[in-house]
Amino acid sequence: xxxxSFLALLLALLVPLSAFAAGDPLPSWNDTAPKKAIVAFxxxxxxxxxxxxxxxxxxxxxxxxxxxxxxxxxIYFQFQFALDRVKALAPQHPEWKDTEPFNHLIAGDMKAFLxxxxxxxxxxxxxSHSGMTTDEFNRIVVDWVATAKHPKTGRPxxxxxxxxxxxxxxxxxxxxxxxxxVSGGGVEFMRxxxxxxxxxxxxxxxxxxxxxxxxxxxxxxxxVKLPDVQFVDDGPGKPAGIQTFIGRRxxxxxxxxxxxxQMLQWTMAGAGARFxxxxxxxxxxxxxxxDRTSHIGKLDKALDAAGPAGWTVVSMKDDWNTIFxx
Amino acid sequence: xxxxSFLALLLALLVPLSAFAAGDPLPSWNDTAPKKAIVAFxxxxxxxxxxxxxxxxxxxxxxxxxxxxxxxxxIYFQFQFALDRVKALAPQHPEWKDTEPFNHLIAGDMKAFLxxxxxxxxxxxxxSHSGMTTDEFNRIVVDWVATAKHPKTGRPxxxxxxxxxxxxxxxxxxxxxxxxxVSGGGVEFMRxxxxxxxxxxxxxxxxxxxxxxxxxxxxxxxxVKLPDVQFVDDGPGKPAGIQTFIGRRxxxxxxxxxxxxQMLQWTMAGAGARFxxxxxxxxxxxxxxxDRTSHIGKLDKALDAAGPAGWTVVSMKDDWNTIFxx
Numbered sequence: 001x002x003x004x005s006f007l008a009l010l011l012a013l014l015v016p017l018s019a020f021a022a023g024d025p026l027p028s029w030n031d032t033a034p035k036k037a038i039v040a041f042x043x044x045x046x047x048x049x050x051x052x053x054x055x056x057x058x059x060x061x062x063x064x065x066x067x068x069x070x071x072x073x074x075i076y077f078q079f080q081f082a083l084d085r086v087k088a089l090a091p092q093h094p095e096w097k098d099t100e101p102f103n104h105l106i107a108g109d110m111k112a113f114l115x116x117x118x119x120x121x122x123x124x125x126x127x128s129h130s131g132m133t134t135d136e137f138n139r140i141v142v143d144w145v146a147t148a149k150h151p152k153t154g155r156p157x158x159x160x161x162x163x164x165x166x167x168x169x170x171x172x173x174x175x176x177x178x179x180x181x182v183s184g185g186g187v188e189f190m191r192x193x194x195x196x197x198x199x200x201x202x203x204x205x206x207x208x209x210x211x212x213x214x215x216x217x218x219x220x221x222x223x224v225k226l227p228d229v230q231f232v233d234d235g236p237g238k239p240a241g242i243q244t245f246i247g248r249r250x251x252x253x254x255x256x257x258x259x260x261x262q263m264l265q266w267t268m269a270g271a272g273a274r275f276x277x278x279x280x281x282x283x284x285x286x287x288x289x290x291d292r293t294s295h296i297g298k299l300d301k302a303l304d305a306a307g308p309a310g311w312t313v314v315s316m317k318d319d320w321n322t323i324f325x326x
Numbered sequence: 327x328x329x330x331s332f333l334a335l336l337l338a339l340l341v342p343l344s345a346f347a348a349g350d351p352l353p354s355w356n357d358t359a360p361k362k363a364i365v366a367f368x369x370x371x372x373x374x375x376x377x378x379x380x381x382x383x384x385x386x387x388x389x390x391x392x393x394x395x396x397x398x399x400x401i402y403f404q405f406q407f408a409l410d411r412v413k414a415l416a417p418q419h420p421e422w423k424d425t426e427p428f429n430h431l432i433a434g435d436m437k438a439f440l441x442x443x444x445x446x447x448x449x450x451x452x453x454s455h456s457g458m459t460t461d462e463f464n465r466i467v468v469d470w471v472a473t474a475k476h477p478k479t480g481r482p483x484x485x486x487x488x489x490x491x492x493x494x495x496x497x498x499x500x501x502x503x504x505x506x507x508v509s510g511g512g513v514e515f516m517r518x519x520x521x522x523x524x525x526x527x528x529x530x531x532x533x534x535x536x537x538x539x540x541x542x543x544x545x546x547x548x549x550v551k552l553p554d555v556q557f558v559d560d561g562p563g564k565p566a567g568i569q570t571f572i573g574r575r576x577x578x579x580x581x582x583x584x585x586x587x588q589m590l591q592w593t594m595a596g597a598g599a600r601f602x603x604x605x606x607x608x609x610x611x612x613x614x615x616x617d618r619t620s621h622i623g624k625l626d627k628a629l630d631a632a633g634p635a636g637w638t639v640v641s642m643k644d645d646w647n648t649i650f651x652x
Contacts, residue, residue: 057527134569178529191573201383202573203504203529209570214562214588221591223569230557230570236540243460243549244535244556245571247517247528262540265547 028322052273065183067256085128141192184234239266276311283317354648378599391509393582411454467518510560565592602637609643
C-alpha cells in the first residue's frame with residue numbers, strides 16, 4: 001500500500017502541474033458555481049469507465065445564438081441587418097417613399113413603423129431576405145457583417161459575441177463534443193459568420209428557414225429565396241428542429257430566454273448525464289440587464305423552471321469576468 | 327540527373343508495393359472507367375499543392391439512398407414498411423375491413439389499392455408514419471429492419487445495400503470526405519439504420535420530413551409525428567435540402583434517377599473539381615434492369631444529361647463484380 005500512496009502523492013503533485021501547463025480553458029469565467037458545474041459535467045461524461053460516460057458521437061451540445069452566443073440588444077442583430085438592407089435598397093425603390101411600412105423607415109420614424117406590428121416586420125423581412133439567390137444573400141450578409149457597427153458600442157457585430165461562451169465552445173469541442181447552433185435566427189444569415197466567429201461549420205447550424213426555389217438561369221442552377229416561411233426554429237420549434245436536422249437528442253443545451261425552454265426540457269429529459277444552462281442578463285454596466293418583462297429575449301417561464309429542474313443559471317454580472325473579446 | 331532517375335525507378339518499384347500493402351479500397355468495382363474516374367477525382371482533390379486541392383471541411387459528398395445505396399425494387403422499401411405496418415395494425419382497427427384503402431390491403435388486392443392513387447398512398451403513409459412519438463417511430467423502424475425480408479431475395483433489407491457503394495463511402499471518408507445521404511425517403515426512417523449500415527450518422531442524413539408537435543405527456547416532453555408534410559427532399563427539393571440542411575455545396579454527388587438530376591446539376595455547377603455519378607440499373611440477372619420507362623427510379627432526363635455534362639455512368643452489369651454484401 002505504501003507504493004500506492006506514493007503514486008497517489010506523485011499524481012497529486014503532477015495533476016495540478018499538468019492542469020497549469022494546459023492552462024485554464026475557461027479563464028473568462030469566475031470560479032463560481034456555473035464554471036464548476038460545467039467542468040464537473042464534462043469530466044463525468046468524458047471519463048472512460050465512468051457510469052456517466054458518453055461516447056464521442058453522442059456528445060451533442062446545442063446553443064441558442066441571440067442573447068446566448070452574442071448580444072441581442074437594443075434589437076436583434078438580424079433585424080438591424082434587415083433595416084440596414086431596406087436603407088441600402090431605398091434608392092432603387094423610389095415608390096417606397098409612399099409605401100407603408102418603408103416610408104416610416106426611410107423617415108426614421110421607428111414608432112410609426114412598429115405600430116404596423118407583425119405585418120410591417122414581415123414586409124421588411126421579405127425585401128431583405130428573399131428575391132435573391134442563396135449565393136447573393138450570402139455575399140450581402142458577409143458584406144454587412146464586415147462593415148456594420150453596433151449602435152451603442154461601435155463594435156462590429158461579430159465582436160458583440162460573449163468571450164466566455166467562445167471559451168465554452170472550444171472547451172466542449174476539445175472534449176469531443178460536436179457543437180451546434182439551434183436558433184430562431186435565419187439559418188442562412190447565421191451561416192455567413194458562424195464558422196469564422198464560433199468555429200461552428202454550416203452543417204451544424206440549425207435555424208429558421210424560408211422556402212427555396214430551384215431555377216436554371218442562363219444554363220446555371222440557382223436557388224432563389226422565397227418570402228414563404230418553411231420552418232420556425234423557436235420555442236417548441238427548437239426540439240422539432242433538433243430532431244429533424246440533427247436526429248440526436250443533445251446531452252447539453254445552452255439558452256437565455258423562454259424561446260429556449262422547450263430545447264432545455266427536451267435535452268434534460270433524455271437518459272444519463274445531462275446539462276442545461278441559462279445565461280441571465282444581469283449586467284447593466286457591461287452589457288444589459290433584462291429578463292421577465294423584456295420584449296427581446298424575455299426570460300420568465302424558463303427562469304422559473306430552472307431551479308426545480310436543476311439547470312445552471314449564469315449571472316453575467318457575477319459569473320463572467322469578461323463579457324466581450326478584448 | 328542520374329540520381330533523380332534512380333529515385334524515379336525506386337519510387338516506381340515502391341508505389342505499387344505500397345498500394346498492394348494498403349489493399350484495393352474498391353475491390354467490388356471492375357477496373358473500368360467509373361472506378362478510374364473516382365480514384366482520379368479523389369487523388370486530384372486530396373493532393374496537397376494540386377490546383378484542384380479541396381480543404382477537408384469542404385469535401386462534402388451527397389448520396390441518394392433508394393436505388394443508389396440500396397435497391398428499390400419491386401417497390402420502395404419504405405413503402406413496403408408502410409404496408410407491413412398497416413398489416414401489423416389491422417387487428418387494432420377492425421373498422422379498416424370496411425374502409426378504403428385499408429380493406430384492399432387487408433384483402434391483399436394491390437390492384438384495387440393502387441387504383442386509389444395518391445390519396446390511398448397518403449392514407450397508408452399517414453397511419454404508418456404519424457400519430458406516434460419520434461421515439462416510438464424509431465423503435466418501430468428498428469424492429470422492422472431487424473425482422474423484415476425482401477420478397478424476392480429473402481434477405482433482410484439492410485443486406486440489399488450495394489457492396490460497391492459501401493466501399494465507395496468508406497474510401498471517400500478515408501480521404502477526408504464527409505458523406506451525407508440526400509434522399510426523397512423519410513429522414514427519420516433512414517436514420518434508424520443509416521449509421522449501422524452505411525456509417526452515416528443521423529446528423530448527416532437529409533430526407534423528406536413530416537411536421538412534428540412538441541407536447542408534455544405526464545411531465546415528459548415528446549415530439550409527436552403529424553401527418554402534414556413539411557419538406558419533400560426530391561428532384562428540385564434536393565438542392566434546396568442540401569442548402570437548408572448542410573449549407574455547403576457538395577463537390578461530389580451520387581444518384582440513380584431523375585429525382586437526382588437537380589442535385590447533380592447543383593453539385594457540378596460549383597467552382598473547382600467536381601464529380602457526378604449515376605448508377606444505371608442494367609443487371610437483370612443479379613439485380614434489376616430498368617431506366618426510362620420505370621415507375622420506380624425512372625432514369626430518363628438525367629441519363630440524357632449525363633453525357634454532355636461529363637457525369638460518370640455506372641453500368642451495374644459491367645462495372646460492378648459484386649452487387650450485394652456476401
